[in-house]
Amino acid sequence: MEIRSLQYFVEICDSMSFSAAAQKLFITQQALSKAVKRMEEELNEPLLHRYANNIELTEFGERFLVECRALLGHYEGSMRRIRQLSDYAKQNVTAAYASGAITALGAHLLCDFKRQYPLITLHAEELPDYTAEKKVDEGLAEIGFTAGPPLKQDRFQSHLLFHSEVCLIVHFDHPLAARDSIRIEDLRGLPLIGRTDEFQCSRLLEGKCQAMGFQPQYLIRSTNPLTDQLLLRKNIAAGMGLIHLATPKMAQNRQKILYFEEPGMDWDIYLIHIKNHQLSTAGRIFADFYLKNANRGLSPEKRF
Numbered sequence: 001m002e003i004r005s006l007q008y009f010v011e012i013c014d015s016m017s018f019s020a021a022a023q024k025l026f027i028t029q030q031a032l033s034k035a036v037k038r039m040e041e042e043l044n045e046p047l048l049h050r051y052a053n054n055i056e057l058t059e060f061g062e063r064f065l066v067e068c069r070a071l072l073g074h075y076e077g078s079m080r081r082i083r084q085l086s087d088y089a090k091q092n093v094t095a096a097y098a099s100g101a102i103t104a105l106g107a108h109l110l111c112d113f114k115r116q117y118p119l120i121t122l123h124a125e126e127l128p129d130y131t132a133e134k135k136v137d138e139g140l141a142e143i144g145f146t147a148g149p150p151l152k153q154d155r156f157q158s159h160l161l162f163h164s165e166v167c168l169i170v171h172f173d174h175p176l177a178a179r180d181s182i183r184i185e186d187l188r189g190l191p192l193i194g195r196t197d198e199f200q201c202s203r204l205l206e207g208k209c210q211a212m213g214f215q216p217q218y219l220i221r222s223t224n225p226l227t228d229q230l231l232l233r234k235n236i237a238a239g240m241g242l243i244h245l246a247t248p249k250m251a252q253n254r255q256k257i258l259y260f261e262e263p264g265m266d267w268d269i270y271l272i273h274i275k276n277h278q279l280s281t282a283g284r285i286f287a288d289f290y291l292k293n294a295n296r297g298l299s300p301e302k303r304f
Contacts, residue, residue: 001042003075006068008035009047013065016055091282094123096132096141099199099223101269104162105145105294113289120282128198128223136272142283143290144272147200155275161294162269166201168258177256184208184262191219198223201267208262 008025012032015021022029040047047061057065102110102124110124127135129147136144137155150156170176176186187209194216195202202221209216259265271290273279279287 001039003072005035005039006072008032009039010065010068010072012036012048012055013057013061018055091280092121092123093143093280093282093286094141095125095143095145095286096135097124097126097145098129098132098147098269099126099195101132101145101147101162102126104164104269105290109290109293112293113286116289117282117285120285122286128196129200130198133272136274139274142273142279143287146270146272148204148266148268149270150272156272157275158270158272159291160268161271161290164267165259166204166265166267167260170256170258172256174256176258179258181261182258184212184260187216188212188214189217191217193220193222194218196221196223204265208265 008021008027011025012018012021015024018029018032022032025032036047043060043064045060045064046058047064049056049058110122113120114122125135125141126132130151132141132144133146133150133152133156135141137152144150144156145161146158150158168176168182176182184205187205194205197203197206206216271287271294273283273287
């Protein structure tokens with residue numbers, strides 16, 4: 001029995017007329033009548049009572065109609081999902097990550113996504129924090145991952161995925177390594193290895209220092225995290241008396257993490273996309289995947 005025959009039968013029941021159903025289905029009344037007759041022969045049960053001016057469902061026909069509607073509903077739902085598969089197989093999704101976001105959220109998520117959705121072509125790029133937001137704003141990336149809330153909050157729909165804190169990382173040989181925390185005031189006059197103004201953590205620290213009446217003193221500023229990691233790992237930083245503005249996950253062996261005593265030194269990662277803009281099928285699947293898998297570690301007060 002073909003799906004088309006079931007659709008014919010449902011339309012006849014909805015119209016309660018062979019002629020009206022034939023018009024809606026764009027087939028002849030004779031062809032429609034033959035289709036019903038074949039179903040009755042296959043089922044070995046009458047489906048309709050045919051009268052001169054009308055038709056009426058038999059008791060078996062009423063029960064059969066219920067099953068037809070259920071089966072067709074399931075079929076149409078499956079076909080929608082199949083069409084979606086076809087849609088996202090033809091689509092790309094471009095994601096712009098703020099520096100450190102891939103590592104913080106878990107690099108394995110990119111691999112997990114590709115395994116789960118092999119037909120989606122993913123283009124991922126890690127950039128300085130504010131450049132990642134700019135990519136989404138200019139339509140060069142569909143999904144963004146920003147360090148901190150987006151600067152243009154009215155422009156984006158944002159979802160918090162990850163919470164951490166800006167900290168200082170010092171080598172164990174550095175005098176500050178004996179401490180467990182640090183205050184903003186303690187940075188006055190100390191040389192820093194840090195990031196440029198394109199990074200949220202640098203702007204955050206500069207704002208806090210300026211509120212205390214001084215400017216942070218950078219000896220080295222870089223967009224490359226490997227530069228400062230190399231200095232610390234090779235003990236060069238300790239010899240030069242440097243400390244390093246970073247996030248906790250960047251710490252390695254023989255390095256001490258110092259958290260700030262002042263509140264508000266947050267390093268949060270948000271998933272963003274243009275507000276009131278419909279995502280592509282692939283983009284929606286990608287965003288939903290991260291929303292489901294990337295925020296499990298958030299505390300209740302930090303999760304949206």
